[in-house]
Amino acid sequence: MFRENSKFRRIGGISRVLIKHGMGDTAGRLFRRNRDQTEEDADGTGLSGKIAFPDPRRIRLALEDLGPSFIKLGQLFSTRADIFPPEYIEEFRKLQDSVTPEPYETIRSIVEKDLGKTLEEIFDSFDTEPIAAASVAQVHSAVMKTGEDVAVKVVRPGIDRMIRQDIRLMYQLAKRIEKTFELGRVIGTVNLVKEFERTVFQELEMPIEAGNIQKFSEFFRLINEIHIPKVYWELTTKSVLVMEYIPGIKVDQVEEIAANGIDPKEVAMIGLRSLSRQLMEFGIFHADPHPGNTIVMLDGRVSLVDFGIMGYLDDETMHQVANLFLGYAEHDYDMIMEAILDAGLIHEDMDLKNFRIDLKDISEPFYGRSLLTISIKDVYDQVIRIVLKHQIRLPRNLLLLLKTMVQTEALGKILGSDASIFQVMRPYAKELLERRYDPERMLQMIGRDALKASEYLRSAPRLLHKLLSQLATGRHRIELSLAGFKQLDKQLETGVNRMVVGVIIAASIIAGSLVLNSKQTVMEFTVNFFGEQTITLTALLGVLGYTIATVLGFMLIVQIIRSRKL
Structure with missing residues (x-):
């Protein structure tokens, strides 16, 4: 119940900020009940054709007023020039996350709770005023008991919970934006919130930042022109990071x-x-x-x-x-x-x-x-x-x-x-x-690829057995769709037909030759053709065979030439 009340209060706060910056119509579209929205969309045209995406400057000012979570979201937007128009990117780049610092007593209690000691036990001195304050954390300078100058970065109290609550609300807003605005669908606002969720919590984890510093320190250890601050791991927790203070310009x-x-x-x-x-x-x-x-x-x-x-x-x-x-x-x-x-x-x-x-x-x-x-x-x-x-x-x-x-x-x-x-x-x-x-590197790559290939081969029988078992029980079935077979069938049929015609031609020529060269005669008869001529039936059948072969051969040649596939 408390969570729901908190959610409604936050929605009310967002609505007031949008109205303040001249986006009252946008607020109405985003927070209207679904049934009202459905009635307006009954014509099937949707809302996207009836309302333009808000002015980029107004969005930037609204994000600044909505607090750390939305400022961080806007800063993420500023890196996505592949999906946002240039005028929006320019405005998002102006977002600054410097905010009013937390009181010294609040910071003191966080440090002492996380480290299990009082500030006086850990540090020789600890500046009450921060040297930097941002939406996620603020930094104080201090001096260790050993005399080393350090910077103490402390995550703001409650920021984790607040960001989680805001992210749940961001998902709801992102879904409504995609329904309401054409640009919202094009840029994929829900996916942007997912990307924000993946990245923002890394900034809240001080051990992650400490690990990044350690990596850079190892990478640049032999390069004198770059200096990476030292991390005091024994004084680093989820919410506190103590590192070397870097004096300079x-x-x-x-x-x-x-x-x-x-x-x-x-x-x-x-x-x-x-x-x-x-x-x-x-x-x-x-x-x-x-x-x-x-x-x-x-x-x-x-x-x-x-x-x-x-x-x-x-x-x-x-x-x-x-x-x-x-x-x-x-x-x-x-x-x-x-x-x-x-x-x-x-x-x-x-x-x-x-x-x-x-x-x-x-x-x-x-x-x-x-x-x-x-x-x-x-x-x-x-x-x-x-x-x-x-x-x-x-x-x-x-x-x-x-x-x-x-x-x-x-x-x-x-x-x-x-x-x-x-x-x-x-x-x-x-x-x-x-x-x-490099030969050594290539051998490493070959060895890695060989290991991967052996893993694939070792798992192949198990996967095949699993597939066949599922097929046998009827839980899955295989459907083969072989594209191009109709065309292949037509081509084969044409080829076979041509081959059959060729066989008939060859058979007609051979049969005609055998009949004409035969010494046996059948049914001699006389015709008056350029004088009286004696013709046998066997000779007539031989000539007919040659004629059929000639006609079919001529037709086959014409067909092949027309198909342009000699």
Whole structure:
């Protein structure tokens, strides 16, 4: 009962927000009782033809007012440029999840409850004011008893429960949106909520973020220009993450970076090399490299922080991305098309000729230009335009990759870099492709494939026995539909008929020859044809055989010539 009351209160709150932002008609459509909606749809035209999808700015403002869950949902929308029109993407990108921080006493109680000790027992000092506050968590600086500076990230209390409640409501809204708006059906709002549900709870699990930090620390342990903060695992729980505090300068503070004797262009190159390694060596990338998450340390190193949003690439996708980058770097459209085909983004049934033309049209204007003169955002917009035109659905990780490249390019421009992202990635892509044909790696792949094949062979008898058992008991039946047999039947019939005619022709010729060459005569009679002539019946039958063979042979030749299948 309490849950139902809470649900109705939330619906009422959403309705008020929609009305506040001029979407009262939308609220009425979404929350009207089903029977009322059915009456209006009785003519069969549906609602989609009677109401337009709301203005993108109004949607963005409404999402901001609806709170953390809906802000996070809108931020997910901003990465799905393959399904949302450009004007909506621009608005969704403006969504900010900075909110009023939780009181210090609330944060204190969470930390002490999770760690089982008082703050004074764990830390030498703990700042009461957060250094960052977002919709999911907030961060406080502290000093360990050992003197180490740390950052303490604490998940907001009750955020898990609130998001779960909102997701249940989102599913209901998504279903109604698909019924109400044509665009809702096209973009698949229910699937978007499912994707949101899969990803949002990972940001609430501090051990997951700690694990991501640990992975990056291992990957970059031999690379001096990148620093990854240390994780204090003994102080990390479901709701609390304690990690090394990184002092330094935000990457967009160019004057301050230069004032400390650090070359901003070199900082940009470090960022490009870091992204290249993430994509071409590690198969995992930091998917939110905005200025607040990229710190320039005073010794010139660059540190990444906030590992809540990550992208993952398996081996196959890494090679496809490498081929794509290498194809662009070497101006090789055959390699580019092959990489896109291998990735399953396009298929043979599409109009590949026109797709290639469109791909070349959007790519050629960018060749030979430096990063300063190329906007990756423009490239991104062109890519999305061709994606929408050819109705291609991009996987989420590739969309995250495009978004990450846009953000990295933006940081490069802020730092005054004139480097080409494709040229920087080129050697890493080549090395990745060369590693694929390393003998040791190939043996590993062969061994893995052999193991998989042996598993298939071992399970085949069991699966066959199961299938035959089900057939014997009548629980399943096999229906064979062999397409093309009617045409084959017709072709066989024609061929057999021609063969029979050929046999008759051959038999008539042989029979005629035998009769004409026979010494025996039957029924001689005289005819007055160019004088009196004596003709036997055997000779007449021989001539008749030759005549039949000639006529049939002529007809057969004409039929074969007309069929154009000599």
